[in-house]
Amino acid sequence: MTVLEQPGSYRPTPPPAWRPRTDPAPLLPDAEPYRLLGTDEAAGLDAGLLRRMYGQLVRGRRYNTQATALTRQGRLAVYPSSTGQEACEVAAALALEDRDWLFPSYRDTLAAVARGLDPVQALTLLRGDWHTGYDPHEHRIAPLCTPLATQLPHAVGLAHAARLKGDDVVALAMVGDGGTSEGDFHEALNFAAVWQAPVVFLVQNNGFAISVPLAKQTAAPSLAHKAVGYGMPGRLVDGNDVAAVHQVLTEAVRRARAGAGPTLVEAVTYRIDAHTNADDATRYRTDAEVETWRAHDPVDLLERELTGRKLLDEDAVQRERDAAEAMAADLRERMNQDPALDPMDLFTHVYAERTDQLREQADMLRAELDAAGDTTPGPQEGAQR
Amino acid sequence: MTTAAVTTGRKPATMAQALGRALRDSMADDPSVHVLGEDVGALGGVFRVTDGLAKEFGEDRCTDTPLAEAGILGAAVGMAMYGLRPVVEMQFDAFAYPAFEQLVSHVARMRNRTRGAMPMPITVRVPYGGGIGGVEHHSDSSEIYYMATPGLHVVAPATVADAYGLLRAAIASDDPVVFLEPKRLYWSKADWDPGRPEEVPGIGRAAVRRRGTSATLITYGPSVPVCLEAAEAARAEGWDLEVVDLRSLVPFDEETVCASVRRTGRAVVVHEATGFGGPGGEIAARITERCFHHLEAPVLRVTGFDIPYPPPMLEQHHLPGVDRVLDAVARLQWESEWTAPSGGKGFAGFEGGVR
Numbered sequence: 001m002t003v004l005e006q007p008g009s010y011r012p013t014p015p016p017a018w019r020p021r022t023d024p025a026p027l028l029p030d031a032e033p034y035r036l037l038g039t040d041e042a043a044g045l046d047a048g049l050l051r052r053m054y055g056q057l058v059r060g061r062r063y064n065t066q067a068t069a070l071t072r073q074g075r076l077a078v079y080p081s082s083t084g085q086e087a088c089e090v091a092a093a094l095a096l097e098d099r100d101w102l103f104p105s106y107r108d109t110l111a112a113v114a115r116g117l118d119p120v121q122a123l124t125l126l127r128g129d130w131h132t133g134y135d136p137h138e139h140r141i142a143p144l145c146t147p148l149a150t151q152l153p154h155a156v157g158l159a160h161a162a163r164l165k166g167d168d169v170v171a172l173a174m175v176g177d178g179g180t181s182e183g184d185f186h187e188a189l190n191f192a193a194v195w196q197a198p199v200v201f202l203v204q205n206n207g208f209a210i211s212v213p214l215a216k217q218t219a220a221p222s223l224a225h226k227a228v229g230y231g232m233p234g235r236l237v238d239g240n241d242v243a244a245v246h247q248v249l250t251e252a253v254r255r256a257r258a259g260a261g262p263t264l265v266e267a268v269t270y271r272i273d274a275h276t277n278a279d280d281a282t283r284y285r286t287d288a289e290v291e292t293w294r295a296h297d298p299v300d301l302l303e304r305e306l307t308g309r310k311l312l313d314e315d316a317v318q319r320e321r322d323a324a325e326a327m328a329a330d331l332r333e334r335m336n337q338d339p340a341l342d343p344m345d346l347f348t349h350v351y352a353e354r355t356d357q358l359r360e361q362a363d364m365l366r367a368e369l370d371a372a373g374d375t376t377p378g379p380q381e382g383a384q385r
Numbered sequence: 386m387t388t389a390a391v392t393t394g395r396k397p398a399t400m401a402q403a404l405g406r407a408l409r410d411s412m413a414d415d416p417s418v419h420v421l422g423e424d425v426g427a428l429g430g431v432f433r434v435t436d437g438l439a440k441e442f443g444e445d446r447c448t449d450t451p452l453a454e455a456g457i458l459g460a461a462v463g464m465a466m467y468g469l470r471p472v473v474e475m476q477f478d479a480f481a482y483p484a485f486e487q488l489v490s491h492v493a494r495m496r497n498r499t500r501g502a503m504p505m506p507i508t509v510r511v512p513y514g515g516g517i518g519g520v521e522h523h524s525d526s527s528e529i530y531y532m533a534t535p536g537l538h539v540v541a542p543a544t545v546a547d548a549y550g551l552l553r554a555a556i557a558s559d560d561p562v563v564f565l566e567p568k569r570l571y572w573s574k575a576d577w578d579p580g581r582p583e584e585v586p587g588i589g590r591a592a593v594r595r596r597g598t599s600a601t602l603i604t605y606g607p608s609v610p611v612c613l614e615a616a617e618a619a620r621a622e623g624w625d626l627e628v629v630d631l632r633s634l635v636p637f638d639e640e641t642v643c644a645s646v647r648r649t650g651r652a653v654v655v656h657e658a659t660g661f662g663g664p665g666g667e668i669a670a671r672i673t674e675r676c677f678h679h680l681e682a683p684v685l686r687v688t689g690f691d692i693p694y695p696p697p698m699l700e701q702h703h704l705p706g707v708d709r710v711l712d713a714v715a716r717l718q719w720e721s722e723w724t725a726p727s728g729g730k731g732f733a734g735f736e737g738g739v740r
Binding site for chain 2: 130131132135136137142143147150152153154155156157158159160161162164165171183184187188190191194345348349350351352355356357
């Protein structure tokens with residue numbers, strides 16, 4: 001009788017390297033999302049920071065409604081609203097220092113704006129104007145990324161490169177719940193953990209990847225649990241509690257900067273609007289569900305905390321709303337002007353130097369434009385032969 | 386097989402050694418050059434191209450990564466964003482496909498997307514092509530995928546000197562370069578002096594490897610030695626063939642190709658990649674558009690078959706060899722109808738001889 005025929009009799013001794021190298025327990029997320037607002041712990045929070053976050057949330061909500069309105073007017077080709085998720089967007093931007101880098105997905109225009117980017121520049125991609133309306137190096141914001149999760153390895157590479165150069169720069173990369181199913185999510189987290197790269201991954205779990213609910217996306221206990229498999233801590237946080245998200249992200253950024261490696265943060269939130277204006281959310285979710293989440297609104301949560309602690313009065317609320325209105329009016333006005341695009345720019349940045357073939361094609365377009373009577377030289381023309 | 390070395394009286398070196406030397410010299414000259422990939426460190430790469438780099442420059446400069454091609458190239462994008470010049474190794478042609486999304490969606494278009502603010506000075510080294518008896522997924526000729534993606538340069542050396550010079554140029558380029566290394570030429574040797582890289586023109590220029598008057602063979606990479614051998618064999622039959630080594634597929638050196646075809650009036654494009662939708666179709670179309678009145682015959686193509694790469698025991702039937710090239714040359718005596726290939730029997734298989 002061979003050993004294989006005797007159940008349980010074959011017990012190989014694993015070589016040392018097979019044993020777990022890290023105790024997984026400290027890496028595991030808590031069972032419930034971390035919350036701060038409304039708890040005793042919140043009393044110790046910095047009042048100035050909370051008021052700043054409140055102003056950002058109010059402006060962020062207004063930005064979302066204004067951008068959504070601009071899609072109806074045909075001024076934006078599409079807008080993936082982050083209404084209901086503003087706490088994640090604002091907290092992500094405020095958790096970073098100026099020298100750090102933000103890697104947003106297509107839904108994270110608000111995080112870029114909260115970081116200081118001009119709202120119009122943040123919308124060029126969605127307007128159908130040039131793909132990226134800003135210099136990423138100037139703001140340390142990578143281009144809004146449309147393919148899912150592909151920006152995550154970029155964040156890892158940039159953070160790794162910064163550390164190799166001796167700079168204490170942290171990269172914060174944002175991704176949705178659907179994006180966690182992509183291969184690049186896995187590869188990025190694995191690289192980050194192996195390299196101990198100073199990266200923070202923020203998953204905004206808003207319940208749906210367009211129409212597919214989380215239960216059909218993953219069988220994991222939570223998305224934060226995925227961290228333990230890579231050897232990094234996973235943190236679960238209430239994504240509508242801006243103070244809690246900010247605290248968890250700030251701690252993760254601090255860890256990364258100190259050389260302790262990456263963290264995966266899952267913020268549990270909800271997308272109040274449809275995926276984009278092209279989506280019909282009534283096909284896959286009920287009004288009752290949406291209303292439950294409206295009762296847990298990120299702006300209201302903070303407003304209640306601040307007014308309850310007498311850190312915000314009606315005048316102050318009104319001032320923030322007025323500021324948001326002014327921002328929206330300015331955005332509306334500037335977005336209602338047609339952008340001045342130069343068709344010759346089509347050839348300007350394909351390569352550092354044009355190929356012969358591109359030179360010919362540029363000549364052809366120039367001739368077509370001349371024939372059509374458009375002789376206006378564009379801003380970039382002549383910059384490159 | 387000895388490649389058409391352009392230099393003499395130098396030390397003999399293999400193409401793999403020249404590539405390694407190019408990496409070493411680039412890293413020594415520029416501290417922002419970083420090599421990364423699976424097995425590039427202690428092992429020195431499965432073809433030993435990166436041999437010694439980790440030892441000389443440290444593991445931060447020559448890094449063994451997790452086994453994940455999308456991750457390798459994706460991390461390289463972030464490194465390039467921060468001012469480094471990553472050189473990534475894809476180990477084998479078919480292993481590069483998981484990285485395709487990073488290549489197409491980000492590497493190729495980041496400069497364009499950011500209006501010049503974020504160039505991608507990344508070199509993607511891809512050992513490619515057949516003829517080494519590799520099992521499945523180790524012998525693809527995937528150049529057309531890269532050629533069809535605007536924003537990428539695509540380069541394939543055929544000589545030891547070019548391997549060195551083109552790789553140095555690729556690493557120095559501010560644009561992403563897919564650097565196709567013909568696996569079966571890795572061990573080809575030539576006398577070569579790395580101290581004189583000026584003998585190699587930069588990316589985008591073809592080289593006339595053999596002057597001739599009867600017809601032009603347009604080729605690149607592993608098919609260059611095949612065409613040179615065919616040109617020697619054709620001499621006995623009265624054909625004086627010119628051989629143009631493209632060296633660079635993107636940018637494409639139309640000037641050199643068209644000048645040659647205008648001189649000879651006949652052209653055959655030769656490559657290992659599949660013919661349908663392959664690089665030869667693009668090249669033939671360009672020649673026809675630019676040189677139609679100089680042509681004495683249609684531009685012919687000699688390519689691999691339109692099949693998934695065959696098992697190694699059959700690959701000699703798939704890869705274009707000397708006889709198949711000669712067969713096409715014989716068919717250049719075109720009169721009025723398209724002439725069917727004779728079955729790769731070279732001149733012998735062609736009724737009526739030549740000319």
